[in-house]
Amino acid sequence: MGTGIKALRSTELESKLIAIRRQLHQYPEVAYEEFETTRAIREWLEEADIRIIDLPLQTGVVAEIGVNNIGPIIALRADMDALPVQEETGLPYASIIPGKMHACGHDFHTAVILGAAYLLKQQEKTLAGTVRLLFQPAEEKGTGAKQLMERGALDGVQAIFGLHNKPDLEVGTIGIKAGPLMASLDGFEIDVEGIGTHSAIPHAGVDPIVAASQIVTALQSIVSRNVSPLDNAVVSVTTIHGGTTWNVIPDKVVLGGTIRTFQEEVRARIPDRLRAIIEGVASAYGANVHLRWFAGPPPVHNDEKLTKLSIDVAKKVGLQVVTPDPSAAGEDFAYYQLKIPGSFVFFGTSGTKEWHHPGFTLDERALLPGAHYFAELAASALKER
DSSP, X not given: OXXXXXXXXXXXXXXXXXXXXXXXXXXOOOTTOOHHHHHHHHHHHHHTTOEEOOOOOSSOEEEEEOSTTOSOEEEEEEEOOOBSOOOOOOOTTOOOSTTOBOOSOHHHHHHHHHHHHHHHHHTGGGOSSEEEEEEESOTTTTOHHHHHHHTTTTTTOOEEEEEEEETXXXXXXXXXXXXXXXXXXXXXXXXXXXXXXXXXXXXXXXXHHHHHHHHHHHHTHHHHHHSOTTSOEEEEEEEEEEOSSTTEEOSEEEEEXXXXXXXXXXXXXXHHHHHHHHHHHHHHTTOEEEEEEEOOOOOEEEOHHHHHHHHHHHHHTTOEEEOOOOBSSOOTHHHHHHHSOEEEEEEEOOOSSOTTOTTOOOOGGGHHHHHHHHHHXXXXXXXXX
């Protein structure tokens, strides 16, 4: 293909992006295992004469478009990791890797930003600055963004833009809103320790199953009684492990779960309240507890000015703009927004299933509009700054 990609017509570019997306979809790689994905992205960038920045990354790619490093730098980010999900779409280009699937559409994100890169390369000499491209690993782990930042990928960048496909929005529609868009994502594990005994003589031990059951119920009071009705939070216990047979009361049960909220002040209060509840309930039943807390990304919070620009550009390129409902899913794009202003959008893909479902699909007609949108957004953001 060489530098000939600069002259691709829209139909040719669309075909190219579909082929890229399908290749990525067929060979998914989960967090921090994206070695072949990294290699492929580098090749696609090099074929278009887009310069790659040499950073100490095992997976992930950072590249730039612009002349002589003059002017501001803005970034476009795409995540690239897949999920440990067995695909059930029946597509001719379905995953050939057992137990792994692009069930969240990161293959789509990567193809869209590559398409934007190709379009920006065509106008490189007229750009009012530099566009940095972040192809990020390990979004599903919630740690890839922090790794890129630690390696210097955000150095000198003044603003950042990103996207997530949205199956429930039609192709040609884009969801944009200022302020909170996606929730914080924290996790926890609780060891509930009792004293094992025969199931026929429970009084001789301390039953951790009974204590754990009460903890599961009591944790729901955090939302109903410790969070203002004007705020919001979700506390979900999603795993319970304990016991091995019907006639033995075990000595330990392990609970796991997640907490989501859009308000940092609510997020800050919950761990202490959770600890107080589990310790109080466990004490009442004669059990002991140990809490492990896993702090994840903060809420995605979109900058007002960049959101206005995102809306203006969307209308300019012919997309229908809607105000989306915030999603309680998490996104480590939020880490970038702690350092610089950012705007994250939901791009309509007319999907049949939601994120992380084994039957997840999307409409590839959204690829070309996505590429045009982010190319125009990047160029416009440079002019604004």
